[in-house]
Amino acid sequence: MTTARTWAIALTGLDGDLVEVEADLSNQTPEFRIIGLPDKALGEAVQRVHNASANCGLALPRRRLTVNLSPASVPKHGSGFDVAIAIASLATQGRMDADSIAQTVHIGELGLDGRLRPVPGVLPAVMAAAREGKRRVIVPHANAAEASLVEGIEVVGAVSLADVARWHGADVEERRLDPVPAPASVREQHGDADLADVIGQRDAVEALIAAAAGGHHMLMSGPPGAGKTMLANRLPGILPALDDAAALEVAAIRSLSGDPVSSLVRRPPLEAPHHSASIAALVGGGSRVLRPGAIARATHGVLFLDEVGEFPPSVLDALRQPLEKGAITIHRAGVAASFPASFQLILATNPCPCGNYGVRGASCICPPMAIRRYLGKLSGPLLDRVDIELGLARVSVAHAADLTVDAVTTDAAAARVAEARARAAHRLCDTPWRINARVSGPWLREGPLALAPVVRRPIDAALQRGSLTLRGYDRVLRVAWTLGDLAGRASPSMHDIGRALFMKKGITI
Amino acid sequence: MAAKDVLGRAGEDRAARYLEASGYVVLDRNWRIRDGELDLVVARAGELVVVEVKTRRGDGFGHPFEAVDDRKQRRMWRLAIAWIAAHPDEAQGRRLRLDAVALTGPDPATAVLEHLEDLR
Numbered sequence: 001m002t003t004a005r006t007w008a009i010a011l012t013g014l015d016g017d018l019v020e021v022e023a024d025l026s027n028q029t030p031e032f033r034i035i036g037l038p039d040k041a042l043g044e045a046v047q048r049v050h051n052a053s054a055n056c057g058l059a060l061p062r063r064r065l066t067v068n069l070s071p072a073s074v075p076k077h078g079s080g081f082d083v084a085i086a087i088a089s090l091a092t093q094g095r096m097d098a099d100s101i102a103q104t105v106h107i108g109e110l111g112l113d114g115r116l117r118p119v120p121g122v123l124p125a126v127m128a129a130a131r132e133g134k135r136r137v138i139v140p141h142a143n144a145a146e147a148s149l150v151e152g153i154e155v156v157g158a159v160s161l162a163d164v165a166r167w168h169g170a171d172v173e174e175r176r177l178d179p180v181p182a183p184a185s186v187r188e189q190h191g192d193a194d195l196a197d198v199i200g201q202r203d204a205v206e207a208l209i210a211a212a213a214g215g216h217h218m219l220m221s222g223p224p225g226a227g228k229t230m231l232a233n234r235l236p237g238i239l240p241a242l243d244d245a246a247a248l249e250v251a252a253i254r255s256l257s258g259d260p261v262s263s264l265v266r267r268p269p270l271e272a273p274h275h276s277a278s279i280a281a282l283v284g285g286g287s288r289v290l291r292p293g294a295i296a297r298a299t300h301g302v303l304f305l306d307e308v309g310e311f312p313p314s315v316l317d318a319l320r321q322p323l324e325k326g327a328i329t330i331h332r333a334g335v336a337a338s339f340p341a342s343f344q345l346i347l348a349t350n351p352c353p354c355g356n357y358g359v360r361g362a363s364c365i366c367p368p369m370a371i372r373r374y375l376g377k378l379s380g381p382l383l384d385r386v387d388i389e390l391g392l393a394r395v396s397v398a399h400a401a402d403l404t405v406d407a408v409t410t411d412a413a414a415a416r417v418a419e420a421r422a423r424a425a426h427r428l429c430d431t432p433w434r435i436n437a438r439v440s441g442p443w444l445r446e447g448p449l450a451l452a453p454v455v456r457r458p459i460d461a462a463l464q465r466g467s468l469t470l471r472g473y474d475r476v477l478r479v480a481w482t483l484g485d486l487a488g489r490a491s492p493s494m495h496d497i498g499r500a501l502f503m504k505k506g507i508t509i
Numbered sequence: 510m511a512a513k514d515v516l517g518r519a520g521e522d523r524a525a526r527y528l529e530a531s532g533y534v535v536l537d538r539n540w541r542i543r544d545g546e547l548d549l550v551v552a553r554a555g556e557l558v559v560v561e562v563k564t565r566r567g568d569g570f571g572h573p574f575e576a577v578d579d580r581k582q583r584r585m586w587r588l589a590i591a592w593i594a595a596h597p598d599e600a601q602g603r604r605l606r607l608d609a610v611a612l613t614g615p616d617p618a619t620a621v622l623e624h625l626e627d628l629r
Binding site for chain 1: 572574575577578579582625626628629
């Protein structure tokens with residue numbers, strides 16, 4: 001036996017390709033080479049595999065070892081190939097069961113002491129292995145819980161290289177090693193904030209519930225301290241819990257970002273990038289290793305852009321394509337990666353640079369040009385995709401003292417959202433859409449459920465006056481349907497249309 | 510003679526005996542010019558073989574073969590060509606090949622012997 005082969009996974013974005021790792025032992029002076037488009041980190045596997053094997057009591061053969069990663073044209077990066085390379089190399093001497101090795105996918109980085117270290121992206125890698133019909137995968141102990149989220153594949157968590165070798169039938173003495181722990185999560189949880197904490201902003205809370213029920217993108221404008229951030233942080237709590245497929249996709253993106261994943265999180269994610277974020281930080285990127293950006297991490301959840309007027313316009317415009325397609329494809333030299341990006345966009349802004357424009361009892365000190373420039377960044381194609389525009393005012397003392405009694409709790413709001421979504425899904429069951437925000441304009445205007453002219457009168461008038469564009473007209477209709485769903489009506493009433501019109505024209509820009 | 514040279518010479522003796530037992534004829538030993546030295550030059554039928562012999566007491570400092578690196582091999586080729594130029598009659602009609610013999614163990618007479626043919 002002078003050749004041995006096993007399997008590993010090369011990730012490009014969320015897509016994994018099976019990579020055959022074959023090792024050949026030739027009767028030449030000792031040398032260890034890896035071929036097949038490895039990057040720097042993978043090239044350094046030579047040293048890690050060498051030392052890890054020696055420290056596990058599994059000396060590598062003292063002859064020339066050539067490890068080939070095929071298909072050779074797929075770019076491979078990172079340290080997740082270490083275990084597969086080590087096992088294939090050790091197996092060239094026939095000390096392990098060749099069939100067992102050839103049927104197993106190995107993922108993991110080796111420490112010099114021979115322990116298996118966790119790597120990012122285990123979840124999408126194991127998903128790829130299962131999809132390709134592999135039956136068994138061996139992962140680092142710290143990634144075992146994450147890998148077990150994938151169904152239909154046997155997952156073995158190994159502490160050290162010796163464990164893996166023993167598993168394949170090698171005769172190695174057992175040594176007690178502490179497993180390498182998973183890295184601690186750096187992301188804070190927005191767990192316990194309740195919608196009832198929002199005091200005195202009933203219109204805003206209703207608008208938020210409408211946005212959640214219809215999946216509408218929303219823009220909030222208001223002075224500092226009006227509660228914009230507070231509202232946005234409570235949106236994931238009232239959105240419906242993620243189903244299995246969505247939760248798995250969210251977990252896969254988290255895994256790829258290097259966050260530890262141990263269970264499926266049903267709460268939709270919330271991403272709130274700072275306004276200094278670059279295009280690459282927002283949509284994803286990198287030179288060779290393509291990492292998911294904020295919009296990919298916000299998929300099936302909420303992307304909250306606070307102080308949206310401070311974002312560079314180029315960054316905001318980069319959101320247009322993913323908003324349209326629900327996915328983002330990033331191209332770099334030699335690679336292209338696709339990430340899901342179907343998020344709900346929540347924008348928040350001050351009305352002007354000083355924040356006091358249009359606020360009762362405060363005086364704005366901004367020159368008119370500054371105000372126009374500030375909000376001018378928002379206009380155009382991006383704003384075209386926002387269904388709800390909400391103006392917020394500061395809460396007065398009277399409101400704060402008075403209205404706490406019947407505040408809407410997160411649980412109550414979530415129940416209303418779920419009911420409204422169920423109603424919409426039932427109505428749209430013959431169409432490709434499931435939520436109101438996605439329904440096409442012509443279907444709304446001329447489809448089987450087009451509204452009667454009597455009900456439409458307020459928006460027809462606005463359209464004729466020219467204060468509403470046809471695109472804006474469609475969006476008012478969508479929001480009106482959502483409001484009707486929330487109220488439990490079979491179709492929106494004139495009152496719903498009026499409120500939708502108010503939510504569309506709530507801000508004067 | 511230093512201890513390491515005694516060990517090396519003993520190792521070369523053992524390698525020469527092993528090669529003769531395998532049907533080779535030793536043509537030259539420790540052929541030295543200014544550029545360096547060839548440990549053994551042997552021949553069998555149409556093959557002319559230049560052999561590097563490495564002897565080590567243990568593998569605490571790496572396997573003997575690890576010392577036969579690219580630089581060493583290039584030097585062996587150069588010396589082998591020089592040997593052929595100096596001995597045209599014996600080289601005539603034979604194909605040149607490089608081999609390495611490793612001896613690992615405290616006593617060369619009983620050490621583990623490994624033979625790599627056709628280094629490249």
